[in-house]
Amino acid sequence: MNGLGGVNRIVVIGLGMTGLSVVRHLLRQPQPLDIKVIDTRVSPPGQEELPPQVSLCSGEWNMSWLLEADLIVASPGIALATPELQQAAQAGIEIIGDIELFARAVTKPVIAITGSNGKSTVTSLVGEMAKEANINVGVGGNIGFAALDMLANDHDLYVLELSSFQLETTSSLKLKAAVYLNLSEDHMDRYQGLEDYSAAKMRIFHHAELAVYNRDDLATRPETQSPMTSFGFDDQAYGLVEQAGQEFLAVNQVPLMPANEIALVGRHNVANSLAALALADAVGIEHVAACRALRRYTGLVHRCQLVVQQHGVKWVNDSKATNVASTLAALKGLDLEGKLHLLVGGDGKGADFSELAPVLANLNVQLYCYGRDGHLFAPLVAEPICVETMSEAMSQAASTAQAGDMIMLSPACASFDQFPNFMARGDAFVTLAQALQHQVAGATEC
Structure with a gap:
């Protein structure tokens, strides 16, 4: 099963990890296909990995290729509003993404996670719950492994993080369960507004057997006839109950484990844990295995990651905070005895940063603004x-x-003005923090 039907001429837009995964998937098909790749970068990453039978046009668009295609597979970073893609769409050529290709080929159960923040954590956490239950699970999508690459390993369960960009070009993904974690302003340089951005994320529920939404953020609740459940900080469905003065994670008011035994730090991760439990239940992962994962899983690299602690100063890498809401989540969970030295800036993606002002006003903070849009943060504090x-x-x-x-990188921006991605930005922070740790003002030589 590959869902390609009589398609023969396929044009892949964009190389990199996603584009290469598409090419590899197409080359695995039993029928020979005419595969071409277009990447407007002069030297696109991964071009040396293309086999000789796959043609590459780099540095420009090749409209004749596009208009002669039976199918176009566009990487998520390429907006459907791009004029060249619009011209192809008007010519009646189908445009899909790698997740739609995955949807047409997968034969095993799939769970999917979207939201403005927390989706990488929940995706990884559900994967850990499945592993604790001895399930052969593939975890990827917008995090880690490309979805199509995982198909070659024939997993028994797939757990996918899906961005709004990926969902725009996905129409037939059948899911055992899907969750929309939260909604906050992001990618306003690509969408016409928050409603447009949320509509892309709502596509995750189109073929979901179970829809999971956030009771504390009703913008995530879909209009669907499918069964629904929810998570939140009250005692309903997947929520919290109190026993003998202690807070417990609970399902339908039945306590599962003390909330303070979750290995992840921060109040937002209590919500993430409840969402993960709902998804795990949907595919039959037993609570004992799920709770073992909650007690063990300490989180993602680049997300509130303590990387150096010396001379009483903590260096924290939160490079994955690529929008305002993610930085707000990090700041609201802080327990700090001294001053916060907060690094913000980068590619702001058209966001409004004023929401940070009241939170910063309640912190002992020195703000360091850097990068292309760093100046937009300057009005938030006095000095x-x-x-x-x-x-x-x-x-x-x-x-x-x-x-x-504490010296914290939580930039509330994308990294693309100075780094290839947030991982490279976080790695650079870690390397420099290790080099600078002996230079802090409070350091003394023994």
């Missing part, structure tokens, strides 16, 4: 420090930090 690069911000923070302080 910001504005520099060009993240490394300059880190050096200045190290020169003034004292015991009890």
Whole structure:
């Protein structure tokens, strides 16, 4: 089963991890296919991995290829509103993404997660729950492995993180369960507004056997005839109950485990854990296995990750905070005795950062603004420090930090102005933090 029907001429738009996974999937098909790749970058990543029978046009669009195609598979970073894709669509050529290809080929159960924030954590956590239950699980999508690459391993369960970009080009993905975690402003440079952005995410529920939404964020509740359940901080469905003065995770008011035994840190991760439990139940993962994972799983790299602690100063890598809501979640969970040295900036994606102001006003904070849109953060506090690069911000923070302080990268922006992705930005932060740890103002030589 591959869902390609009589399609022969396929054009893949964009290389990189996703584009290469599409090419590999197409080359695995039993029928020979005419595969071409277009990438407007002059030297696209992964071009050396293309086999000789796959043609590549780089540095420009090739409209003759597009208009002669039977099918176009576009990487999620390419907006459907791109004029070249619009011209192809008007010519009647079907445009899909890698997740739609996956949907047409997969034969095993699939769970999917979307939302503005927390989706990587919930995706990974459900994967850990499945592993604890000895299920052969594949975890990927918008995180880790490309969905199509995982098909080659014939897993018994797939857990996918899906972005709004991926969902735009997905129409037939059948899911055992889907969750929409939360909604906050993001990618406003690509969408016409919050409603348009949310509509893309709502596509996750179109063929879901169970829809899971956030009771504390009703913008995530779908209009669907499918069965629904929810998670939240009250005692309903997947929620919280109190026994003998202690808070417990609960399902339909039946306590499962104390909330303070979750290995993940922060109130937002209590909500993430409840969402993960709902998804795990949908595919029959026993509560004992799910709770073992909750007690063991400590979280993702680049998400509130303590990377250095020396001379009483903590260096925290929260590079995955690529929007305002994610940074807000990190700040609201802080327990800090000294000053917070907060690094913000990068590619703001057209966001409004004013929502950070009241939270920053209640913190003992020194704000360091860097990158292309760093200046947009300056009005949020009385005495910001504005520099060009993240490394300059880190050096200045190290020169003034004292015991009890925290130096945190939680930029509320994408990384693309100075780094290839948030992982590269986080790795750079970790490397420099390790180099600067002995230079903090409070350091003393033994």
